[in-house]
Amino acid sequence: MATLEFPWQCSSKTTVNYILSRVDDPTAQDHFVVRKPILVREGNSTTFRGVLRRCGKRVANIVCKFAYGKRNLKRLRHEATIYREHLQDLGGKVVPRFYGLYEGEMEDEEPTGCLVTQYCGEHAEVPFYGLSWHVKSYLISALVRVHDAGVLHGDFREANVVFTPNKGSPYIIDFDHAEVHHCESTMPSEIHDVAPHPEDFACDELFDACKSMGVWTPRSYASLASS
Numbered sequence: 388m389a390t391l392e393f394p395w396q397c398s399s400k401t402t403v404n405y406i407l408s409r410v411d412d413p414t415a416q417d418h419f420v421v422r423k424p425i426l427v428r429e430g431n432s433t434t435f436r437g438v439l440r441r442c443g444k445r446v447a448n449i450v451c452k453f454a455y456g457k458r459n460l461k462r463l464r465h466e467a468t469i470y471r472e473h474l475q476d477l478g479g480k481v482v483p484r485f486y487g488l489y490e491g492e493m494e495d496e497e498p499t500g501c502l503v504t505q506y507c508g509e510h511a512e513v514p515f516y517g518l519s520w521h522v523k524s525y526l527i528s529a530l531v532r533v534h535d536a537g538v539l540h541g542d543f544r545e546a547n548v549v550f551t552p553n554k555g556s557p558y559i560i561d562f563d564h565a566e567v568h569h570c571e572s573t574m575p576s577e578i579h580d581v582a583p584h585p586e587d588f589a590c591d592e593l594f595d596a597c598k599s600m601g602v603w604t605p606r607s608y609a610s611l612a613s614s
Contacts, residue, residue, distance in 0.1 A: 388409060388413065388415070389409035389412070389417045389418070389419070389489075390407065390408055390409065390417075390418045390489070391407045391419045391421065391503065392404055392406050392418070392419065392421065393406075393451065394422075395493060395494070397494065405491065405493045407490055407500075407501055408489060408490060409487045409488065410490045411467050415487065417441055419439055419440065419441050419486075421435075421437045421439060421440075421449070421451060422438045423437055424436070424437040431454070431459055432454045432459060434450060434451070434453070435450070435451045435453075436448070436451075437449055437450075446486075447486070447505055447506070448505070448506040449504065449505060449506050450483070450506050451502070452501065452502040452504070453499060453500070453501050454499070454502075455493075456497060456498065460490070460500045462563045463563065464488065464500065465563065465565075466502060466561075466562045466563040466565070467488035467502055469538060469562045471485060473536050473537050473538050474533070474538060477532060477536055479505060481533065481557075481559060482533065482558060482559050483506075483558060483560060485503075485504055485505075486503040488501070488503075489503065507558035508551040508552055509550065510545065510546065510548070510549055511548070511550055514545055514599075515596075515601075516601045520602075522550075522555065522557060525557060526600070527600070529557060529558075529559055530593060530596055534568060534572070534592070534593065535570065537567055537569065538562070538567065538568055539565060539566045539570075539592055540559065541562075541565050542561065542563075543592055543595075543596055544599075546561075547559065547560050547561045548560070570593070571589040571590060572590035573589065580603055580604065581603065582603035582604065583603075
């Protein structure tokens with residue numbers, strides 16, 4: 388069974404190395420170690436950035452998402468299933484690579500899970516509407532690929548999209564609200580097209596994404612131009 392060693396800082400002077408076991412792939416055997424963890428966010432889950440190492444060698448820059456207690460752990464397991472069973476082929480392309488779900492006990496002997504994914508960058512400093520046309524087109528295509536893989540994101544917004552530091556390529560993250568989905572939209576999501584009616588588009592999430600980015604010409608403008 389694969390394991391993950393994480394240096395948890397219990398106080399300003401005390402760090403405990405906890406070891407969690409991989410639960411999503413019983414055939415995996417590697418022992419991974421997280422180095423240089425940096426706290427990113429706290430809430431229902433706690434998120435760290437860090438470096439994943441194996442046998443003393445760097446594997447990847449990663450994000451560790453911790454969840455505690457039965458309810459939050461259930462959501463984390465669901466997210467791991469979405470990555471593993473539906474998004475594996477998109478890992479490293481439009482969603483982060485998935486490095487496994489690890490579970491065990493940490494502080495207070497509470498059931499703990501840790502979802503490990505690729506670090507893909509930071510959030511943009513502008514809303515969707517302010518992105519360049521090129522990035523908007525790429526991001527819509529990324530969401531379409533997620534839908535084509537059979538997944539509805541369920542919480543598609545600026546907070547759940549990050550951009551690589553160099554090329555600025557967008558990655559869609561945080562699939563804890565995702566659902567298995569058969570997308571019925573057959574209309575192309577082309578920039579500058581006249582805005583379709585929602586019922587004609589046949590997919591609320593793709594429609595709302597295109598609308599929030601302002602990629603379509605409003606129907607009222609199109610009517611004025613043709614009159």
